Structure formats: C-alpha cells, structure tokens
Amino acid sequence: MSNKLAWPIAISVAALLAGIFALIKSGGFLGSAIIFLFMLVIPGLAYTRLVHIGDFLLEIVVAVGISLVLGTILAEGMVFLHIWSPNAGLGVLIGISLIGAFLQTMQGRSPIRESEL
Amino acid sequence: MGNMSETILERYAVTKSIIGKRGFGVLFRTVFIPLLFITCAFILWYVSLPQINPGNMNDLGLVSVLPATYFAALGVLAISYIVNIHQKYSNDYILLVHILLLIFIIHGTPQIVYGTLRYAWAWKHVGIVDYIQRNGSVNPTITDLNAYHNWPGFFALVAMYNTVAGLASSLSYAGWGPVFFNLIDLGALLVLFKTLTNDRRLVWLSVWIFYLFSWIGQDYFSPQAFAYFLYMVTIIIVLKWFRRQPAMAQADTQRGIRSSKLYKLYSTITNHPIPDDQGVSQTNVRQRLFFILALIMIFTVIASSHQLTPLMLISALALLVIFQVTNQRFLPILMAAITTIWIIFMAVGFLDGNLYWIVKSIGSLLDNVNGNFINLAIASPGQQFIAKIDRLLSAAIWILGFVGLYRRYRAGKWDYIAILLAIAPVPMVLLNSYGGEMIFRVYMFSLPFVAFLAGSIIYPRLDAGMSLKAPIFATVLSFIVIPGFLISYYGKERMNYFSPNEVAAAQVIFNIAPKGSLIMDGVYGWPRQYTHYEDYNYQYISLLPVDQINNILKNPARQLPYYMETAAPGSVFVTPNQTSPETEPNLPGVQGKADYTAAYLVITRSQIAQAEMTGSLPADWATTIENSLSKSPNFRVVYSNQDAVIYQYIDLGEP
Numbered sequence: 001m002s003n004k005l006a007w008p009i010a011i012s013v014a015a016l017l018a019g020i021f022a023l024i025k026s027g028g029f030l031g032s033a034i035i036f037l038f039m040l041v042i043p044g045l046a047y048t049r050l051v052h053i054g055d056f057l058l059e060i061v062v063a064v065g066i067s068l069v070l071g072t073i074l075a076e077g078m079v080f081l082h083i084w085s086p087n088a089g090l091g092v093l094i095g096i097s098l099i100g101a102f103l104q105t106m107q108g109r110s111p112i113r114e115s116e117l
Numbered sequence: 118m119g120n121m122s123e124t125i126l127e128r129y130a131v132t133k134s135i136i137g138k139r140g141f142g143v144l145f146r147t148v149f150i151p152l153l154f155i156t157c158a159f160i161l162w163y164v165s166l167p168q169i170n171p172g173n174m175n176d177l178g179l180v181s182v183l184p185a186t187y188f189a190a191l192g193v194l195a196i197s198y199i200v201n202i203h204q205k206y207s208n209d210y211i212l213l214v215h216i217l218l219l220i221f222i223i224h225g226t227p228q229i230v231y232g233t234l235r236y237a238w239a240w241k242h243v244g245i246v247d248y249i250q251r252n253g254s255v256n257p258t259i260t261d262l263n264a265y266h267n268w269p270g271f272f273a274l275v276a277m278y279n280t281v282a283g284l285a286s287s288l289s290y291a292g293w294g295p296v297f298f299n300l301i302d303l304g305a306l307l308v309l310f311k312t313l314t315n316d317r318r319l320v321w322l323s324v325w326i327f328y329l330f331s332w333i334g335q336d337y338f339s340p341q342a343f344a345y346f347l348y349m350v351t352i353i354i355v356l357k358w359f360r361r362q363p364a365m366a367q368a369d370t371q372r373g374i375r376s377s378k379l380y381k382l383y384s385t386i387t388n389h390p391i392p393d394d395q396g397v398s399q400t401n402v403r404q405r406l407f408f409i410l411a412l413i414m415i416f417t418v419i420a421s422s423h424q425l426t427p428l429m430l431i432s433a434l435a436l437l438v439i440f441q442v443t444n445q446r447f448l449p450i451l452m453a454a455i456t457t458i459w460i461i462f463m464a465v466g467f468l469d470g471n472l473y474w475i476v477k478s479i480g481s482l483l484d485n486v487n488g489n490f491i492n493l494a495i496a497s498p499g500q501q502f503i504a505k506i507d508r509l510l511s512a513a514i515w516i517l518g519f520v521g522l523y524r525r526y527r528a529g530k531w532d533y534i535a536i537l538l539a540i541a542p543v544p545m546v547l548l549n550s551y552g553g554e555m556i557f558r559v560y561m562f563s564l565p566f567v568a569f570l571a572g573s574i575i576y577p578r579l580d581a582g583m584s585l586k587a588p589i590f591a592t593v594l595s596f597i598v599i600p601g602f603l604i605s606y607y608g609k610e611r612m613n614y615f616s617p618n619e620v621a622a623a624q625v626i627f628n629i630a631p632k633g634s635l636i637m638d639g640v641y642g643w644p645r646q647y648t649h650y651e652d653y654n655y656q657y658i659s660l661l662p663v664d665q666i667n668n669i670l671k672n673p674a675r676q677l678p679y680y681m682e683t684a685a686p687g688s689v690f691v692t693p694n695q696t697s698p699e700t701e702p703n704l705p706g707v708q709g710k711a712d713y714t715a716a717y718l719v720i721t722r723s724q725i726a727q728a729e730m731t732g733s734l735p736a737d738w739a740t741t742i743e744n745s746l747s748k749s750p751n752f753r754v755v756y757s758n759q760d761a762v763i764y765q766y767i768d769l770g771e772p
Binding site for chain 1: 249252253254255269270271273274276277278280281282283284290301304305307308311343346347350353354357403404407408411414415417418421422463
C-alpha cells in the first residue's frame, strides 16, 4: 500500500468505526472509546495533513484543537438552533473527515511544490 | 520539505554513528536504566494505592493518608527524569513516559482510590451536560447555574458525545478529567516550549516544572480546562505560523517615532533577535488561510465556552501585536469582536442578573485581590497552613522565573515572548475578583511561560548546565517542591472527596424528591445538581448572614421551617426581609411563602468537612441541627447512612 494512502485510509476507517458504534449504541467501553478518540482527533487530522505541518506532535496538537472546535461548533449550533440531533452531528463530523481524507488522496497525486513555500 | 528530509537524514546518521561507536552502552544508559527506574516508580505507586484510605484524611487532605511508597515513587521518578534530561543522548520517548507516569500518579490517584467523582463543581458540570442531553437546548435565563447556559460550548460537546456513545451521563468518566486535560496539555506544552527554544533539555525541564507548580486544580471536568487547552493551541498557531520575522520587526520599529523615551524602551524590547529562533515556520498561502480559518473557529469556541479565557487571550494577543511578535493586527481585534458579540447577543441572560457587580468590581484592585484569598482568620489550622504553602509555591515560581530570565539575559537571550505571555493575564486582576478566583486564574495562564523562564536557571544556553551541578540543583529543587505541591494540590481533598455513602444519599434524594422540591444543605459541597437539576430548588445555610445562621442554630427545629417555607424558588435563600443583592445576585423578585412540593435537608460528611475547613459554619452546626430535628415532629429521617442523613420537612402548621 502506498504511504500516501495510509493516512486517508486510517482516517476513513476510524470515521466508519465511530459511525458503526454510534449506530449500534451497545459497543460498551470499546465503542465509547472509539467514538471518543474519533471526535478528539480525526476531523482535525483529516485537514492538518493537507497543510503539511511536518512535526507530528505539532500536527496532533493542532488536530486535537481543531477536532474539539469542530465538534463544539456543531453541538452548540444544534443547541441554539433547536435542532438537537447528536447522531446527525456525528454524521457531519464523519462526513467532514471523509472529505478531508479524500482531499488527501487528491493531494497525494500533486504534492505541494517547493515554489509554494 | 527538503530541509526536513535533510534534518531527518542527518539525525539518523548521527544516531547511527553514536550507536555504532558506543553500541550497547548508550542504549543501556538512555533506555534500559530509565525503563528500570520507571518500572520501579510504577510498582511503588501501584502498591501504594490499596494502602490509601480516603476516609481517614485529616485537615491536610490526601497527603495525610499517602503511604511512604507513594512519595518514594515520585522521588524515583524525579531522579530518573532529571538525570535523563541531563544525559547527552537521552531519548525523548523515555522522557515522555516519565511525564505520563507523573500525570497518572498525581491526577489518576484520587480517581482510582475514591472511585467517585471528586470536587463539588464537577458534579454541577455533569448536571449541565445532563440538562442539555435531556432537553437538547439551554435556558440562558435560568436562575441557577445561569452562566453555564450562556457559555455552553464545552457542555454541548460533551452532551453530543454522551448521546452518540450511548451514555446516560458523564459520571462514568468525568473523574478522569484531570488526567485527560493534563495529557492534552502536555502535547501543547511540549510544542509551545519548542517554539521558544531549541534546547531540548530546557523544553523537558520546563514541562516538569509546569506540572510541579500546577497546584491550582482547574484541570477537572470543566469548561475552563477545555478553554485552557484551546488558549495554548491559539498561542502555538500564532507563534508558529504568524510570527513576524525579527528583521521585519526591526524595520517596522524604525518607522516609528524615535524621540520619546517610551520608544527607546519599546525598541530595546523588540529590536532584539528572538533567542533560539527555531520556531518560525515558513508558510505558504494555503497554510495561512487554513490557520486563519482555524483561529476564527477556535476564537468562536473559546468565546462561547468560558467567560474568562477570551479576556486572557485578547490580552495575550494584544501584547504579541503591540510588541511585534506577530504582524497579524486583526487577531486581538477579531477575538475582542467575537467575545463582545457573544456577550451582547448570546449571553444577555447572564448580563441581566450580573452586570451590576461586574461593573462595580472593574478597577477595584484591592478588593479584587483580597477577594481571592481565603479568610485565614476563620479557616481551620490545616487550611491556614495549606494557604501559606499555596502562596509560597506561587511566589517561588515567579522568583525562579525572574532569576531564570536574568540568567538567560546574561547569556545573551532576551525571551520577551515568554515574558509577554507570562504577564498578559496580570491585568485581569483589575477587572474583577471572578468569584474569588481571579488571582489563581492569572497564575494558571501565566504558569507555562513562568515555568519556561524558571527552567532557564539551569539551562540558560545550549552549552550551559553541562556539569553535575545542574541535575543536582534540579533534583534538590524537585524534592523541595514535590511535598509542597502535594500539600497544595491535595489540600482540600477532605471536602472534595465524596464517599460512596454520600453518593448513595445523593442518588436517594434525587429519586424520592418530587419535582419542585426544596433541597437544603449546610454548604454546597456534596454531590448535588448532577441530574435533573432544574427541577429542584437549592439553598445552603452557610450563605445566610451570620446573625441568621446563629438564629437557626439556637433552635433549628423551630427556625428551619420558616426558611423552608419562605425562600424564593430558584434563588439563593431569600427571606421577606432579606433582599440584599450582595448575597442574591440572581434574585428573581419572588419572595414570601414558597410553594415547594416538598422540602428536604441533606447533611453529609463532606459538608461538615467543608464547613470546618473554611469556617463557613460554626463547628457544631451539624450536630446541633441533627439533635434538634431528631426530636421534632416536623422532620423525619427519610434516609441515613454512615456519611449522610436526609430529613424531610413535614408541614404540621405551627412548628
């Protein structure tokens, strides 16, 4: 498998697993942990990889920040708009992650040019 | 990209040559021996856990019941960590494992030993999540815990998680909040310090110092812990991708007014190369757009999650702009605009009831500072001692910070970014006392940068701290600070701890009390308001004026019914003759006879501990009330166990 596809695949698998456990609602500790880790890291990671941060720790910290922020904006939006639907919210986060993963595969075909720096 | 690959290759070549030359010796010193120490520390900690009985805590809190093996675990960990920092070829992963174990030892121990959620405010936070989870909305005009409904970001996120994960409440995991927040803060701290120096010894030592001085305890399941992490992420993004190159800063300064003394001072600060300048990243347009969008989202979430953090961030960003660390002048303006918009349009429900005291406290420096300290005159001897240790630790880190700054300056490194970020929260003391906590929050937001400066005492420059003096000094300092830290951080555990019996009593009251009941207690420190909190009215006796408390304690069976019938629903203890806004900030104007469906009085071990520790009620308040109520036909015990008792008030007409 190409290295360029490893992250998009990992992100997509994590997103799908979170979706599955959210649907079955009986995943116990494993299910709760997977959904937790998904909401904590994946939506942000799907996009931080697009901007080639380089330092992995820095990338993870920023990814966690962005993931928490995306989740909060969604949750707060649903609260204030009186459209509370956490499953739909998770669905949006999964969608955001999958789009990010897809964009990573597209970017893999045209790597960032040195001239852009 | 090219540079990064070269760096990796160079590093690989260096490592290969070292291992090749030194072979097993290096691996043994940098991996096997540290792992042995870590394992030893873990075992010492592990065997400590069953020996800790939180029910035996005295006025010094958890420290009073910690066995010697617990302290030995921290001692072994400290020695191993500091020796490893000092090692020439130390391994970052090994250092990381040390810090992870430190976090679990300090912050995981209470959760493992107690088995229940600690800290009364954490229970309230669980209650707000529960409200959103059940209602799918907030009520910004609600009387009780009103601020949380106006800044609900953190709670909404957790409510969403609970629902999708199939969890009925946050109680099952909220106790791990301190471990979780310290873990994510660790990542942010490492990155933050790496942007300030290229000396990895200083990075790791600063992390160690941060955790040994982080005694404030705001890392629990709370919006402030959440916003604190986002605050650090914001600073990282600005320093990493929006930092102005030093040459540009100098050029801009030269365009300024040159005549004034202020300018000379200003140019002295800014016209100086940033020390160890490894942190400035070359950015492309895509990155800048991405991070501007990220900052806008982070600003929005911080502004909608916590009242104080946006102000801290505005102050920090403003200083970074004024002193040309960044050229993105719009950042503090944008944060201020988002915060203002949120307060005016979304948090109006909070402002309605609280604006008068917020305005009143602006600029009242002395009142705000004094309001932050506990009243030592009435606190218990143990708490008086702990308060002194708190103050000593706080003073010590600032003194160490100043000495470190001086050492760095003498070494030719002018860390004005760390200085600016360390002093940025200080003006907040002028704003208000923040419920008696502002000075602690200022400490909390300054701490990462002061810790960095303090670490510079030992490693002011790359070629310093090579002798044995450095690790010896760091170890001695750690051995002095660790006991102080444990006393400060664990000092209030006697009231923060809720035994399974107390939790059982709390579950009973919320099972039996019908909607619209009054639930009265001595002080607020027990597991209350964690479920269906909006259905009940809460009052606590300690909030009353002293003369009224004394009046109740003269004859509780006769006096309490009066308060149980006349208090205003949802307010904090209002009587027909007592409407002072100082004690009733959320006074809804409802007075006179209250129409509660039922009234209960809850007394728990933790309440007795809290009242005794803070001096908020006379020493024998609980015994006096229990003796009186047990003889009264107006009260009956509906539940009791070793640590809690619940009385129900029965209205028989005249008591």
